[in-house]
Amino acid sequence: MxxxxxxxxxxxxxxxxxxxxxxxxxxxxxxxxxxxxxxxxxxxxxxxxxxxxxxxxxxxxxxxxxxxxxxxxxxxxxxxxxxxxxxxxxxxxxxxxxxxxxxxxxxxxxxxxxxxxxxxxxxxxxxxxxxxxxxxxxxxxxxxxxxxxxxxxxxIIFSEIGLLGLPNSGKSTFLSKNSNSKTKIDNYNFTTLYPELGITFLTKKKKFSITDIPGIIKNSYKNKGLGIKFLKHLKKTKLILYIIDITNFFIYKNNIKYILKILFNLKKYKMKLFNKPKWIIINKIDKISNIKIIKIISLILLKLKINLPIYKISSIKKKNNNKLIYDIYNFLN
Known part of the structure; x- marks a missing residue:
């Protein structure tokens, strides 16, 4: 639809x-x-x-x-x-x-x-x-x-958790594996064309909502790409998760710009959105060695200059997903 x-x-x-x-x-x-x-x-x-x-x-x-x-x-x-x-x-x-x-x-x-x-x-x-x-x-x-x-x-979609990331970072997979959403998943950019909403159930009574918006690209705040049109749907979120594809981290000269690019677009779009609580989610750790994972996290902590919680997961393999989901629930409650 x-x-x-x-x-x-x-x-x-x-x-x-x-x-x-x-x-x-x-x-x-x-x-x-x-x-x-x-x-x-x-x-x-x-x-x-x-x-x-x-x-x-x-x-x-x-x-x-x-x-x-x-x-x-x-x-x-x-x-x-x-x-x-x-x-x-x-x-x-x-x-x-x-x-x-x-x-x-x-x-x-x-x-x-x-x-x-x-x-x-x-x-x-x-x-x-x-x-x-x-x-x-x-x-x-x-x-x-x-x-x-x-x-x-x-x-304006009401959702407690918002997912942000570059195209093909694994946001759709995270949503489908950790909620009741049946969002489309594929290995190409802009698989997500519109916001997708899912509900994560820990028990029948313990639950929270997640919204995935299309991937953010450079200069999104200037209406480039798809994400900026839907950033408004993160206004009511209580926590934003930055999903990062760790397998692409060493392809570019300085992949710390991945995170900074998203932060910059948020800041240009609306300061109130930029100031929301944020967590960094390192995704696809099943495809890379532990040594490289440690090196990447050290690089993030060194250069980001923002003290943000960092989680390392594999959405598709559901590795470390449960801890993240329970930590999100505890944060909200």
Missing amino acids: KFIDETKILLEGGKGGNGLISFNFIKNKSNLIPNGGNGGNGGNIWIKCNKKINTLINFKYKKNFKAQNGKNGKNFNKKGKNGKNLFLEVPIGTKIKDIKNNIWYKELKKNNDKLLIVKGGLGGLGNKNFKKKNITYSDIYKGKIGEKKYIYIKI
Whole structure:
């Protein structure tokens, strides 16, 4: 399923039904008694959170939404039926903006949270409300038009752990091996095209969420590559894991730039994100000797000039994964 995290849509409340002009004729009397019922109100449009949704894909092809119109009033003082309300479902972490008035609604943070965005029009009045029997048809009988708004919707994924790294560093493998995610894994750059969300279960009650975003490359903050577009989805994380492919560490002249490159992009993008707690995860240790692993870690500690926790794992072989997962859980709790 394609990941869509922002869109614009047009919403329109249902039109109110017309009131009815109708009279009840009483035999042997000259009176005509008004008995026209009121029109039903038009339906409203609500936006509601659904925890089972994590993308705005439902709005990719359909951009205009209209609630049901109210029914016209009937004789014998019967009111027309109200139009049905329309509920549009969005993920948790959705923010909505009224584009014309430049107003942001409150963020939808919990499952089943909802916002009333547009109201349907009121139904017109039937002539049962008036004593004069010869009143002429006027606007008061007509149902009102529903509200109409053009809105901008965006989502920010809520996740406790964020994964960062260069393309093909093993982030997708880490996510698939340590969570319920079924993310695609392959041996080429940019396998991850959109953010992927997974839940890690230590027990039924002990769990935490992880988000993997596309790989960060040089000058990502200038909109190069894929990662910068989705860095915003790390805003709500409590801990960021930098996944490093140790097998590529000696290919370049100074691979400490791997880490510095990511830190630099975070700093340029948003300082608050840069200041979040960070751990370094040395991945794919099953493919390199212990002597080289020790040398690389010493190099990181010497040149990075930032005191960060360092873990060495093999995601695919699940080596040292359990300790890391339990340490993450303890950090969060």
